[in-house]
Amino acid sequence: MKLLNRLVELGYPEDRLSVDIASLIGLYAFWDQDVPPGESQGKGNPMPKELYQFPWGNLAKAGAPTPPGYGMTSTAPDRAAPAIPAALTLMAVDLVKRLVGEGNATRHAISLEVFKTYEGSERDQLMELVFSPELTKVLEGEGIHLEGETFVSAHGA
Secondary structure, X not given: OXXXXXXXXXOOOHHHOOOOHHHHOOOEEEEEXXXXXXXXXXXXXEXXXXXXXXXXXXXXOOOOOOXXXXXXXXXXXXXXXXXXXXXXXXXXXXXXXXXXHOOOOEHHHHHHHHHHHOOHHHHHHHHHXXXXXXXXXXXXXXXXXXXXXXXEEOOOO
């Protein structure tokens, strides 16, 4: 709530805010650590201090810095996203099924488990997969669907 209030204070249109944090993807701003009084550096949460560009592309104010690549068009040919290795998908499905069975299958809990369990590029790929629509589609075929940020079994786990 503090984040949303701070965004509105800085000029983010309140009617454009959503309960889905993904609606902020593309927001370009200066962020700094918000350190509570009496706490040392490293104890606060990142908070926006100045808005530069809204997710829908409008600049927040005249003369604001623009994101790298702003206004550029790509001359690269369109390429399909690389295929997700089947073994990686199976690992993610097994992990989600296990956490659904334990009653703790939020995307946050799943990503924490990935971070604790895997290393290197395997961990990085799994972290991306956890938040991908592709995994959600695969899990639907397994009788698991996404409600908000939590995976639940259609069969009552």
